[in-house]
Amino acid sequence: xxxxxxxxxxxxxxxxxxxxxxxxxxxxxxxxxLGVSFPHTAAWLxxxxxxxxxxxxxFSWSAYAGxxxxxxxxxxxxxxxxGRGIWAWGLGILLTGFYIVLYFYPEYLGLVSDGPxxxxxxxxxxxxxxxxxxxxxxxxxxxxxxxxxILAFGxxxxxxxxxxxxEILRTVxxxxxxxxxxxxxPEIMARLNGDLPYYDLKNIWPLNYYNFERYRxxxxxxxxxxxxxxxxxxxxxxxxxxxxxxxFYGKRWYCSWVCGCGGLAETAGDPFRHLSxxxxxxWKVERWVIHSVLVFxxxxxxxxxxxxxxxxxxxxxxxxxxxxxxxxxxxxxxFAWVMAFRRNELKKDARYGAVAYFVIILGLLAFHxxxxxxxxxxxxSETLRTTYSFLIGSIFSGVIGxxxxxxxxxxxxxxxxxxxxxxxxxxxxxxxxxxxxTNGGQCISCGNCSAYCEMGIDVRAxxxxxxxxxxxxCVGCGICSAVCPRGVLKLENGPREGRINSREVxxxxxVDLMQLLNEK
Amino acid sequence: MHIVIIGNGISGITxxxxxxxxxxxxxxxxxxxxxxxxxxxxxxxxxxxxxxxEQTKPYEDSFWKKNRIDLVNAWVESVDPAAKTVRLSExxxxxxxxxxxATGSKPNKFGWPGQDLPGVQGLYSKQDLDNLxxxxxxxxxxxxxxxxxxxxxxxxxxxxxxxRDIPVTFLVRENSFWSGVLPAGESAMxxxxxxxxxxxxxxxxxxxxxxxxxTGRARAVTTDKGETIDCDLVGLTAGVTxxxxxxxxxxxxxxxxxxxxxxxxxxxxxxxxxxxxxEQREPIGNRRPVEAVWYTGRMMGEAVAQxxxxxxxxxxxxxxFNSAKFLDIEYQTYGWVMSGKNRGPRELHFHWRHPEKKxxxxxxxxxxxxxxxxxxTFGMRMRHEVFDAWLTEQRSIDAVVRxxxxxxxxxxxxxxxxxxxxxxxxxxxxxxx
Numbered sequence: 016x017x018x019x020x021x022x023x024x025x026x027x028x029x030x031x032x033x034x035x036x037x038x039x040x041x042x043x044x045x046x047x048x049l050g051v052s053f054p055h056t057a058a059w060l061x062x063x064x065x066x067x068x069x070x071x072x073x074f075s076w077s078a079y080a081g082x083x084x085x086x087x088x089x090x091x092x093x094x095x096x097x098g099r100g101i102w103a104w105g106l107g108i109l110l111t112g113f114y115i116v117l118y119f120y121p122e123y124l125g126l127v128s129d130g131p132x133x134x135x136x137x138x139x140x141x142x143x144x145x146x147x148x149x150x151x152x153x154x155x156x157x158x159x160x161x162x163x164x165i166l167a168f169g170x171x172x173x174x175x176x177x178x179x180x181x182e183i184l185r186t187v188x189x190x191x192x193x194x195x196x197x198x199x200x201p202e203i204m205a206r207l208n209g210d211l212p213y214y215d216l217k218n219i220w221p222l223n224y225y226n227f228e229r230y231r232x233x234x235x236x237x238x239x240x241x242x243x244x245x246x247x248x249x250x251x252x253x254x255x256x257x258x259x260x261x262x263f264y265g266k267r268w269y270c271s272w273v274c275g276c277g278g279l280a281e282t283a284g285d286p287f288r289h290l291s292x293x294x295x296x297x298w299k300v301e302r303w304v305i306h307s308v309l310v311f312x313x314x315x316x317x318x319x320x321x322x323x324x325x326x327x328x329x330x331x332x333x334x335x336x337x338x339x340x341x342x343x344x345x346x347x348x349x350f351a352w353v354m355a356f357r358r359n360e361l362k363k364d365a366r367y368g369a370v371a372y373f374v375i376i377l378g379l380l381a382f383h384x385x386x387x388x389x390x391x392x393x394x395x396s397e398t399l400r401t402t403y404s405f406l407i408g409s410i411f412s413g414v415i416g417x418x419x420x421x422x423x424x425x426x427x428x429x430x431x432x433x434x435x436x437x438x439x440x441x442x443x444x445x446x447x448x449x450x451x452x453t454n455g456g457q458c459i460s461c462g463n464c465s466a467y468c469e470m471g472i473d474v475r476a477x478x479x480x481x482x483x484x485x486x487x488x489c490v491g492c493g494i495c496s497a498v499c500p501r502g503v504l505k506l507e508n509g510p511r512e513g514r515i516n517s518r519e520v521x522x523x524x525x526v527d528l529m530q531l532l533n534e535k
Numbered sequence: 536m537h538i539v540i541i542g543n544g545i546s547g548i549t550x551x552x553x554x555x556x557x558x559x560x561x562x563x564x565x566x567x568x569x570x571x572x573x574x575x576x577x578x579x580x581x582x583x584x585x586x587x588x589e590q591t592k593p594y595e596d597s598f599w600k601k602n603r604i605d606l607v608n609a610w611v612e613s614v615d616p617a618a619k620t621v622r623l624s625e626x627x628x629x630x631x632x633x634x635x636x637a638t639g640s641k642p643n644k645f646g647w648p649g650q651d652l653p654g655v656q657g658l659y660s661k662q663d664l665d666n667l668x669x670x671x672x673x674x675x676x677x678x679x680x681x682x683x684x685x686x687x688x689x690x691x692x693x694x695x696x697x698x699r700d701i702p703v704t705f706l707v708r709e710n711s712f713w714s715g716v717l718p719a720g721e722s723a724m725x726x727x728x729x730x731x732x733x734x735x736x737x738x739x740x741x742x743x744x745x746x747x748x749x750t751g752r753a754r755a756v757t758t759d760k761g762e763t764i765d766c767d768l769v770g771l772t773a774g775v776t777x778x779x780x781x782x783x784x785x786x787x788x789x790x791x792x793x794x795x796x797x798x799x800x801x802x803x804x805x806x807x808x809x810x811x812x813x814e815q816r817e818p819i820g821n822r823r824p825v826e827a828v829w830y831t832g833r834m835m836g837e838a839v840a841q842x843x844x845x846x847x848x849x850x851x852x853x854x855x856f857n858s859a860k861f862l863d864i865e866y867q868t869y870g871w872v873m874s875g876k877n878r879g880p881r882e883l884h885f886h887w888r889h890p891e892k893k894x895x896x897x898x899x900x901x902x903x904x905x906x907x908x909x910x911x912t913f914g915m916r917m918r919h920e921v922f923d924a925w926l927t928e929q930r931s932i933d934a935v936v937r938x939x940x941x942x943x944x945x946x947x948x949x950x951x952x953x954x955x956x957x958x959x960x961x962x963x964x965x966x967x968x
Binding site for chain 2: 083084085086088089090091092093094098178179180181184289294295454455456457459460461462463465466475476479493496497500501502505506507521522523524525
């Protein structure tokens with residue numbers, strides 16, 4: 016029974032059996048965590064992962080295959096798990112606890128730094144050795160389970176939205192990028208070339224804020240041409256690849272087609288998408304928090320790179336002075352361009368915010384440039400890095416971002432915290448061809464689009480006015496368009512002219528437009 | 536100036552919002568249905584568990600205070616045009632300078648025996664939904680539901696009940712679903728789709744009587760086929776009529792609804808009527824005098840707001856359009872595609888249906904000029920703006936079929952049926968049955 020109001024949604028027998036199978040797989044993992052040591056770990060691990068995967072797929076088949084294709088959000092609010100009932104709170108606490116242990120107490124999972132692993136981590140050793148030749152770490156365990164979740168729930172997602180090819184292709188894409196780029200390729204690369212740092216090629220700075228730390232840069236450089244190519248790719252992906260793709264397709268090419276965080280949110284997080292907060296207040300908080308994280312990550316990365324550069328460019332290609340000047344010039348150029356050509360696209364508070372942040376960053380750069388202290392921006396760069404890594408990298412993206420799926424919805428991290436989403440969002444808002452168009456006067460304000468927007472955008476507010484939606488936060492998942500019962504919304508890439516259109520009168524009412532203009 | 540609006544549906548609220556945009560008048564909205572405006576069209580999604588009631592409200596509760604729109608939760612008992620007051624059922628009176636009637640509709644009842652029994656209800660208001668939650672919370676309390684009336688609300692109610700696994704018998708007077716509006720091919724496809732969803736569709740069947748049990752609740756219905764069907768719920772969804780009973784004796788002229796001219800003015804200066812409850816004295820094109828449609832309510836709200844704010848504007852709806860969803864099939868219509876007897880002698884139809892899927896298209900055109908008259912689409916989305924422009928420029932059916940891709944509004948990567956449609960068009964025999 017649900018704690019939420021409304022009738023319970025009962026499971027049928029086939030669904031119950033599927034749940035049993037899935038949980039039996041989880042039970043093996045739990046036993047391992049509690050210290051039971053299994054013989055033939057490979058067999059037990061395979062059995063466990065297979066049971067979980069089959070359980071999810073069986074459940075999905077039972078839930079969707081017998082029904083005709085179409086949106087079936089029946090009873091979402093009545094189910095305890097998706098309606099903030101007792102199961103939702105339980106799962107939230109369980110996931111949050113798992114993240115805390117994973118990040119801060121990996122020894123409880125069986126990680127042993129100077130000796131053979133125990134418990135859960137040991138269960139994954141065989142698989143890890145097969146891929147990279149190394150014993151498993153807690154991150155390997157996490158990566159394997161994460162990939163399993165995206166693959167299994169990806170199949171569920173595809174079943175649910177099988178009438179919509181955009182959703183199918185997008186989900187196949189995130190499943191592929193998670194399995195190949197995030198999981199298999201880095202492990203295999205580590206096996207082929209032991210000197211290379213572990214590199215998920217689709218993870219772009221600032222999402223992987225550690226990419227330009229000294230140990231990684233040294234690793235890239237010492238690994239010869241391949242390493243150097245990867246370092247150059249890392250820089251190009253921020254400065255060239257990302258803006259070009261975002262210009263053509265909006266930020267969705269990344270956030271809902273490639274990114275692993277997005278991948279988990281779209282697949283395993285799909286049953287929770289309606290829980291995101293759509294209030295104006297949440298929108299205000301979102302804009303300040305996410306852009307503050309972006310500023311923080313820029314400062315932190317600058318400080319970290321600065322701290323290992325020398326006064327001259329003998330060791331790396333840059334000296335401290337050249338680097339700081341370069342950062343200042345780049346930021347000034349971007350800021351000047353926005354203010355010169357795009358200021359009218361920003362609302363007043365966004366302009367104030369941009370100016371304030373710009374002044375703060377330049378002030379800190381100038382302060383540092385003039386004082387030439389050993390500390391960076393008054394703090395030790397290491398302090399900045401660990402603070403970011405703790406607050407943003409662990410607490411925000413992991414513990415809150417994923418642990419609280421069942422309470423706050425699936426994209427809390429993407430919406431409020433991800434600096435990559437912030438950069439892509441600014442690009443999307445200011446110079447992309449992407450927008451969601453609305454279909455004349457057909458909107459009936461039912462609210463399905465807003466409810467099922469995982470990013471908390473009040474889509475209906477635009478649709479009922481017949482306005483295109485060009486919000487920075489939109490990740491282009493396409494669900495608003497899918498759930499619309501009147502076919503009012505469509506994701507489109509098109510010319511930039513007329514992208515933001517605010518009609519005075521919706522289509523359907525025949526008014527003399529010239530007369531209307533003259534009256535104004 | 537004090538403007539009083541009776542009814543907080545889409546018409547009344549649109550009027551209030553546009554008056555606020557244009558002027559500083561004080562605005563009072565009276566409704567006993569709910570405290571705040573919600574989207575009536577989304578009521579079904581609350582019962583189905585897709586949305587909460589809160590999510591059906593297009594504006595946050597703080598919106599009304601911020602925009603200085605006063606909300607009064609009360610029933611209006613009568614209107615006195617001479618004293619310019621409305622009387623509330625609690626006894627209080629409110630004076631107005633301008634009055635807008637936007638009271639919407641109520642479900643039709645055609646004098647069936649037993650139509651007022653407990654367990655018999657329509658589906659229009661928030662209260663109807665609350666009743667449904669009490670009458671049919673699950674399939675143990677409600678072992679079978681009977682739905683009477685083969686239109687849009689009927690099929691929505693059937694879909695709602697099916698999400699709670701309640702068996703549904705759907706009595707439709709016509710020989711095919713919504714055949715007064717849909718051409719035969721489309722109507723036939725929807726019949727199939729209804730049955731696919733395990734709804735017991737009885738075509739050509741009329742309700743005769745609703746029978747009561749010992750406690751006075753509805754327990755069964757009898758049909759004109761001589762059957763008695765046990766049930767715990769009877770849904771009456773045979774259309775709606777204007778909700779204007781409280782105007783009796785006020786001197787405001789009414790027919791089926793409140794009679795208005797093209798400026799939405801009633802026979803009394805300073806009293807206007809909009810939305811479902813208004814009836815046009817002069818018909819507008821092919822439109823019915825009373826149009827219980829979401830969009831037209833919104834358009835009337837816009838128009839009357841302009842008039843009241845000193846910019847007298849005619850209600851001038853453009854080309855007809857509408858949309859709906861039949862279980863899993865989306866439906867859109869632009870212009871006029873007439874069914875059965877309504878079809879003029881020169882109206883021809885090109886009808887295409889996908890060989891396997893529940894997707895079809897009907898284009899109506901003039902047999903002499905080949906001008907496009909209207910389009911119905913099922914399972915595919917069309918761009919409103921494009922069809923609106925095509926109807927205005929009186930484009931030929933040949934050019935419409937040729938450029939159909941331009942009008943496509945389906946999501947990216949959808950299957951393109953255009954080649955199939957083009958081929959079918961070349962081979963088609965004009966249908967004018």
